Amino acid sequence: MGRSQCCDKVGIKKGPWTPEEDIILVSYIQKHGPGNWRSVPTKTGLMRCSKSCRLRWTNYLRPGIKRGNFTPHEEGLIVHLQSMLGNKWAAIASYLPQRTDNDIKNYWNTHLKKKVEKKNSVGNMLGASVFIGYDSDQTRNSHVSSTLPISIHGSSTYASSMENISGLLERWTRPSQKKTDHPVQIQDLKYHSIKADGGSREILSDQQEFRTLVPFEEPRSVAWDESSTLCGAHQLHPLSMLENWLLDEAVGMSW
DNA sequence: AACTTGCGCAACCGCCAGTCG
DNA sequence: GCGACTGGCGGTTGCGCAAGT
Incomplete structure (x- = not known):
């Protein structure tokens, strides 16, 4: 139980994502598909926690997202x-x-x-x-x-x-x-x-x-x-x- | 031009529920 | 049944920018 410890680890990067990180994440997901977020940081080399990767994908990088200008x-x-x-x-x-x-x-x-x-x-x-x-x-x-x-x-x-x-x-x-x-x-x-x-x-x-x-x-x-x-x-x-x-x-x- | 204020938004935090060994 | 782990969710924060003074 308890909350995930993934974001508490030393060396985990926080803050805004860079274009380079986005490219790495997107190319990984294009190849392997979303899911198994736990393994994403280790397999991509991203210094991000799994939660951060998932959020970045679901809230920003995921295809089909429409941004701004609510009708x-x-x-x-x-x-x-x-x-x-x-x-x-x-x-x-x-x-x-x-x-x-x-x-x-x-x-x-x-x-x-x-x-x-x-x-x-x-x-x-x-x-x-x-x-x-x-x-x-x-x-x-x-x-x-x-x-x-x-x-x-x-x-x-x-x-x-x-x-x-x-x-x-x-x-x-x-x-x-x-x-x-x-x-x-x-x-x-x-x-x-x-x-x-x-x-x-x-x-x-x-x-x-x-x-x-x-x-x-x-x-x-x-x-x-x-x-x-x-x-x-x-x-x-x-x-x-x-x-x-x-x-x-x-x-x-x-x- | 410099400073302050308010806003928008990306990202983080903390909790919960489900799964697995 | 229990604890560790993970994914998901809602609340909140903090940075960057624009507008106002």
């Missing part, structure tokens, strides 16, 4: 997910495959947290209920509060319970209850399992397959390969569809 779409999604999940950055990051948990965490702490608090304080001053803290326009979102399992209980902190997620998905699979401008064709959606272990969540559908829904013109089958989460997003995460739907419904592009 309103992404902002809205982060705010929404944070209100539902709390500070489960890894879980939130799984909804945005191109973003790292560290990036999202930083962005929340430096930008969004203040924005949300400001919006909430304005909403409270006006005596109005604030839709999950980032859009108090009840006219625009009047249909949302009756659709999504979201409520405000006197504070900006939204309980990060499984009930919220389950309810959200349950309602999400019932298009008939929601008013929308686009024709909704939700078919054969068979979510049957939601796990919440150690902050990670996954949604499993029958045979790891489901038909897409709202944002697409025509339903199509998508096979979900969990391994694709590692190296970015050439496949659409099942939850990105939820994301798209949520944003269409709850956030719009006014954020």
